Amino acid sequence: MKRFFAIFMARNLEFIRDKATFIWTLLLPAFLIFGFAFAFSGTNNAVYKIGTVGEKPAGKAFLSYRHLQFISYPSGEEALNKLKHHQVDMVLDFDAGNYYINNDDTNGYIAEKLLASDLDLKLKRKTVTGTVIRYIDWFVPGVIGMNIMFSCLMGVGFVIVRYRKNGVLKRFKATPLRSIEFITAQLISRFLIVIFTSIVIYTGTNIFLHFEMSGSYTDLFLVTSLAILCHISLGLLFSTRFKSEEVAGGIINIVIWPMMFLSGIFFSLEGTPPAMQVASRLFPITHFIEAARKIMLDGAGLSGVTVSILVLTAATIIFLVASAVLFKWE
Amino acid sequence: MEPLLKVRNLVKHYGKVKAVDDISFIVREGMCFGLLGPNGAGKTTTIEVMESIHKADSGEILYKGKKIDRKFKEQVGIQFQNTALQEFLTVRETLVLFSRLYTRHRPLDEIIKICSLDEIINRDNQKLSGGQRQRMLLGIAMISDPQILFLDEPTTGLDPQARRYFWKVIEDIKKENKTIILTTHYMDEAEYLCEEIVIMDRGKILESGEPKALLQKHFGGAVISLPEKDVNGGLDLDCTPVHKDGYLKIQCHDTDRTIQELIRKGIPLNGISVEKPNLDDLFIKLTGSSLDAVRNGTGGDDR
C-alpha cells in the first residue's frame, strides 16, 4: 500500500507539473466545444430529415424528393423521441398511418408543406412538442468521450511505453515494487485526472452554453467513470509490451482515428451504411457516447442504458485481465 | 566461509551475440569488487544478471549459498549504467519516492550527507550536471541501506574532477563495510577503489585477483616507454614490446639490463620514461591491444 501511494503521488505530481500537457488537456476540448457551438449556432440544415416507421410504400413522389433525407426507425416511439428533440423534422409512421410534426419546429412546417404536395400519401396529421436540441447539446458527450479516449490511451498507454523505453520501468524493477502496484497506481491516478478534467470541461463550458440535461448528473457521472476505467484499461493493454514510443504511438493512433469518426462524436451514425454501424459497435467509446446522449438528451435512467453499461464493464474486465497477464517491465 | 555472491558458469546471449561466455567468480563480503573491461566486454550484462534484472541462459548466481529470491531486492542497491527517472520531481521527491518502495529505508539526511546532495536537493531531477546526477543515482541506490551496492560505470562520462569527487564518496561508503560491485573501463579507477578485480573482454574473464598481486605476477619491474620513431629495426629483448599511441612499451623483469641493452644499441634515451606498470599495461599485455583500440575495434555499446 505504501508503495502504491508512493507511485500514485509521484504520477499525480508529474501530471500537475507538466504544465504544457495539463493546459492542453483542458483547453483543447473547451476550444472544440466553443468552436462547434459558434459554427453551428443559428444554422438551419438545408436537408430535411424525415423519420420513417414501417415499410415505405413504393412509387411515391415525396419519398424521392431531393433535399429530403429519410431515416427509418424500428419503432414509432424512438422516432417520436427524435422528433421531440428536433433531430428529425417529421415522422411518417406507415404502420399507424400517421405523420407527426413538432409544433415548435419551423423545419417541420416546411416538410409538411412538401408532404402536402404529394396527394398520394394519405397519412393523418399528429403533433408533438419538445424543445430543440442544439447540435452542441448533442456534441458535448462526444467531446467528453474524445477527451477520455485521448487522455486515457495517451496518458497511460503512451506514457508507460515511454517509461519502458527510457529506463524508468527498469529502475522500478530493481526495487521491491510489484507490477500490480505500479499498474493500479497508474490506473487510479489517471482515473482521477480524467474525471477531474471531464468535470472541468463540462461545467466550464456549461456556464456559457447551458447544455440540455434531461437525465440525472449522478447517472452521467457513473457512466463517465465507467468509460474512463474502460479506456485506461485499454491504454494499459497497449502499454504492456511495446518498447518504442513510435510503434506504440502509431498503434494507438490506428485505433483512435477510426474511433473518432466511427463512434458518432461529430455526426450521427443514423443513416450511415450498416457496415459502419456494426464497426462502431466494436469501440467502447461508441457505447459511452450513446449512453451519455440518452441520459442527457432523452432523460434515460441507468436502466435505459444497461446495454452500454454491460458492454463497458465487460470490456474493462477483459482489458484489465489481459494487461495484468501481459505486462512486462522491460 | 560461504562467499556473499557466487557466479557459476554464467552464459548470456543476445540473439547471436554471446555477451557473457561461461564465466565464474566469487565476491566476498565487505569488499569492493571490480568488473573491468572495455565497452562491449559484457560487464553490464554480467552485473544485471547478478542483480536478477535479466535471466541467464545458463549458469547460476548464489547469494550466501542460496538461489536468489524476491527478498534479494530489499538487500541490494543498484545504479544502472543507463537509467531514467520520472520527470517533474525534485531530487528530494525522487529520493522519497524510492524510499517508500522499500520496507525500511535509511534517513534521508544521511543519504544527503553521504552523497553530498545538499545543494541540489530541491532541484528538478532532470536539471543536474553529470556528476550531480550520478551522486543522486547513488543516493537512490543507497536509500534502502543495502548490504550490496551494484554500480555500473558510475563515473563514465564525468570530468576528472567529478570522478575524483565520486571516488571520495565511494571511499566513505566503503568505510561502512558495504559490499560494492563496480564496473568500469577505467583501469585507474579499479586500481584505486577495488580490492579485487576481474578483467573481462568479449564475454570472457582474462584475469582475476587483487590488483597489486596481478601486477606483481605479470610485471617484475617497470614499464619503459620509448617514442617509436627513435627505434630503428628490431630490439632483441627478452620480452615483446607493445605499440601504443606512438610509443613502444617494454615490460621487462630487469629494468637495469633493459636500459643497458638500449644504450648498447645506440637508441636515444631523450624520450624515455620509466613507469610503474598499471592495470592499463596489464590489459595491453593480456590482449595485445590497448583498451581504446579494443573499444573502437569491437564497436561495443556506446549508448
Ligand SMILES: Nc1ncnc2c1ncn2[C@@H]1O[C@H](COP(=O)(O)OP(=O)(O)O)[C@@H](O)[C@H]1O
Ligand atoms: N539488449 C541487448 N541486445 C542486444 N545486444 C546487446 C544488448 N545488450 C548488450 N548487448 C551486446 O552484448 C555485448 C556485451 O554488452 P554489455 O554487457 O553492455 O558490455 P559492457 O557493459 O561491458 O560495455 C555487446 O556486444 C553488446 O552489443
Ligand SMILES: [Mg+2]
Ligand atoms: Mg556497460
